[in-house]
Amino acid sequence: MHLKKNLTHYLVEQQRKHGVVTADVRLLLETVARACKAISHAVSKGALGGVLGSLDSENVQGEVQKKLDVMSNDILLEANEWGGNLAAMASEEMDTLHRIPEHQPKGKNLLLFDPLDGSSNIDVNVSIGTIFSVLQLPEESQSRDVQEADFLQPGVKQVAAGYAVYGPQTMLILTVGAGVVGFTLDRETGSWVLTNPNIRIPEDTAEFAINMSNQRYWEPAISRYIDECLAGKEGPLEKNYNMRWIASMVADVHRILSRGGIFMYPRDQRESVRHGKLRLMYEANPMSFLVEQAGGAAVDGANRILDIQPTGLHQRVGVVLGSKNEVERVQKYHLEAQKD
Ligand code: AHM
Ligand code: MG
Numbered sequence: 001m002h003l004k005k006n007l008t009h010y011l012v013e014q015q016r017k018h019g020v021v022t023a024d025v026r027l028l029l030e031t032v033a034r035a036c037k038a039i040s041h042a043v044s045k046g047a048l049g050g051v052l053g054s055l056d057s058e059n060v061q062g063e064v065q066k067k068l069d070v071m072s073n074d075i076l077l078e079a080n081e082w083g084g085n086l087a088a089m090a091s092e093e094m095d096t097l098h099r100i101p102e103h104q105p106k107g108k109n110l111l112l113f114d115p116l117d118g119s120s121n122i123d124v125n126v127s128i129g130t131i132f133s134v135l136q137l138p139e140e141s142q143s144r145d146v147q148e149a150d151f152l153q154p155g156v157k158q159v160a161a162g163y164a165v166y167g168p169q170t171m172l173i174l175t176v177g178a179g180v181v182g183f184t185l186d187r188e189t190g191s192w193v194l195t196n197p198n199i200r201i202p203e204d205t206a207e208f209a210i211n212m213s214n215q216r217y218w219e220p221a222i223s224r225y226i227d228e229c230l231a232g233k234e235g236p237l238e239k240n241y242n243m244r245w246i247a248s249m250v251a252d253v254h255r256i257l258s259r260g261g262i263f264m265y266p267r268d269q270r271e272s273v274r275h276g277k278l279r280l281m282y283e284a285n286p287m288s289f290l291v292e293q294a295g296g297a298a299v300d301g302a303n304r305i306l307d308i309q310p311t312g313l314h315q316r317v318g319v320v321l322g323s324k325n326e327v328e329r330v331q332k333y334h335l336e337a338q339k340d
Helices: 007-016 023-049 067-080 119-124 212-217 220-234 249-259 280-293 324-339
Strands: 054-058 064-066 086-091 109-117 128-136 160-166 170-175 181-186 191-196 207-209 262-265 297-299 319-322
Touching (some): 007 191, 023 109, 128 280, 160 249, 160 280, 212 220, 249 319, 280 297, 280 319
Parallel strands (some): 207 262
Antiparallel strands (some): 109 128, 160 170, 181 191, 262 319
8 A cells, every 4th residue: 555655754754865854853843743633633622622711820921821722732741741852842831941850851952832823713613723943952051951041042043843733624834944844634544644745935925914903003114015005906016915814823824835925913002012922932933934944034024033032932023924025025114114
C-alpha cells in the first residue's frame, strides 16, 4: 500500500537531507503536533464534552479565560514536559515561564505558544487555533536555571514556528526555515498528511482584513490605506477590494497563506492597544516567520516584526502582514507619516 507523506516523513527528510532541523527539534515538533491533535479532539466535542464556556479566572493580560484556553494550555504543558528536548515553555495563559520539572531531563530549546487563539470564537463554533514558536536556549544560559530573559530573542532567531487551525478540517502549518508546508489531520489514521507541500502567498492582493469598528482610533497611515482600498477602482489603487475579518488570527492568516491578502491589527489610540493588541512572542513572531517563508512580508507599521528586540514575554505589537506589495505599501505610508 502506498502511504502518503506525513509529518514524521517530512521532518526526517528535513533533518537528513537538508540538515535544517536537529533530531531534538524534530521530536519537539512531533510532540507539539500530537498535543494539537488532542486539542482538536477536545474542541470538536463542544457542548458534548462540556468544554465550552468561561472560567472565573483571568490570564496575566486581564482577559477572562475560557475552559478550552486552560485545557489547551495544560495539554501542551503535559505533552512537552518529559520529551527531554525543552528547557522551558511560555504561554499566553501563564504569567511567567514554565521550567521543565527537576525530575525530567532538560533540553536546549524553548517553546512558546498561544494555546487557543481566537478565544472569542470558541463558543460560537468558528475556526480557532494553536500558535507556536521554537527558540534555542542561548549557549551562556545552559549551565544555569532558565530565566525569562532567555526567551527575549528577536523573531529571526526562531528555528521553527507554526499553527494548527481547528476549522472544517484540522490542519497544521509549519516552517523550519525551508519554506512553508501544510498537513491535514486524517482522523481515521490519526496521521498528519502532507497536503500542501509548498505554500506561497501571492505578492498582490485585493482583499484586506481589519476590524473596521476601531477605525476612529487608527493612525493616519492605516486610515489612508483603508480609505484607498474602499475607494476601489476609481481610487488611487485602481482596483476593487474585498474585506474579511474572522477575529481568529489563525483563521485570517490561514486564508492569506491560502489565497493571499493583507491582515492588520494595528496599534491604535485606545490605551489597551497603544502598542498593539497581538502578542509579539507567541502570535506575531511565529506568524511573521511563516508569512516571510511563504514569500510575504510582516511589519509592525514601519519596521520588520522579526527584527524587533523583545523586552517582555507578553509584549504587544502592531501587526500588518500578508501579500508583499500590499504590506510594503502600508509600511511606506507609515514611513512617510513619520517624516511629516
Ligand atoms: P486571543 O489570543 O485572546 O484569542 O486574542 C487574539 C485575537 C486574534 O486571534 C484576533 O485577530 C483578534 O484577537 C481579534 O480581536 P478583536 O476581537 O478586537 O477583533
Ligand atoms: Mg491569541
